[in-house]
Amino acid sequence: MSRMTDYQSQIDAGLEQAFATYGFAEPNIETLRKATGVSLRTLYKYVPSRQEMILRALEYRHHRYMAHVFAETTQPDGMSLEGIVDRVDQWMKAEATHGCLFHAAVASAPQDEKLRALLDRHKAEMAQRTAEVSGLQGHEGEISIIIEGLMQSWPLRGPEAVTAAKTLCAILLQVNRPSSGSENS
Template identity: 55%
Template sequence: MMIKISAGLERAFATGGFHEPSVEDLRDAAGVSLRTLYKYVPSRDDMVHAALEYRNGRYLEHVFQDLPKAPEEALETILERVAKWMETEASHGCLFHEAVAASPKDVRLRELLMRHKSEFACKAAKAVGMRHAQLELMLILEGLMQNWPLFHEAALEASKRLGLALLRAD
């Protein structure tokens, strides 16, 4: 039941932002009664967290499932999958950043954002054999995500050049 609710909440926040959807909109998106919604996620803050936790799992699976073993191929695949995600799931930018922007004083949201970004960076660095350059790799990936809405394929190609240069300099 929690997966169904979280998936619906993710869709609602991804399409309507974090201020616009009413509790009734969130209930409808989750496909449950108001009583069931509050049983599993007792507050709007909990609804945001449940949606983002669900999104984190989907995103990590999308990017890291069945990567090639060769570091250069793995890096290119990661970047291409991030671009594909941006194209199909996040045309306005990172939903985690959007959530923090909507509630900048929410410490739990900031911690969730940091955990999401750290987990992603760690997995990416491990997949391409660059654990010592985790921050540098994360800056390239974040640059792709932040610039995708403006530059699309050009952002992907620039990210590939930077990522491969970093990998080869290693």
């Protein structure tokens, strides 16, 4: 890995952690600089504005989230929808106890088109990838509602939210299970 890539990863990881810890309004530039472990000059060399810092932090988080949720989906049989819910639950416990960082970012700057586009892309990729690995292509909307509902209710409901999401997964799977037997004409 090159020194430039090392700095980029270090900066992105530090920014993600700072925004996850302090939110998007609170941390001043010195707090962000300390979180990255680089000089102010180096920080601005790699990330020239606060908006860019937020976007880079969220992009970094997106990649970590997707890697966590879909870590073992190279198997030919994919992954169950309930297994994905379990991975999202693990993520929430470890990384997002206060809720979705993407939604928090958009809430802090609702007119920011770039933030909204990043949120939309993150959520669409999550739903699409979940549909692919669970064999539910064409049901990205339903999957999105289940996963988003889980993430939004998890900070208040925890295990109850996971149980409810799994119930909805079972209903989605049951409704979309091919019927067995033939119909009479």
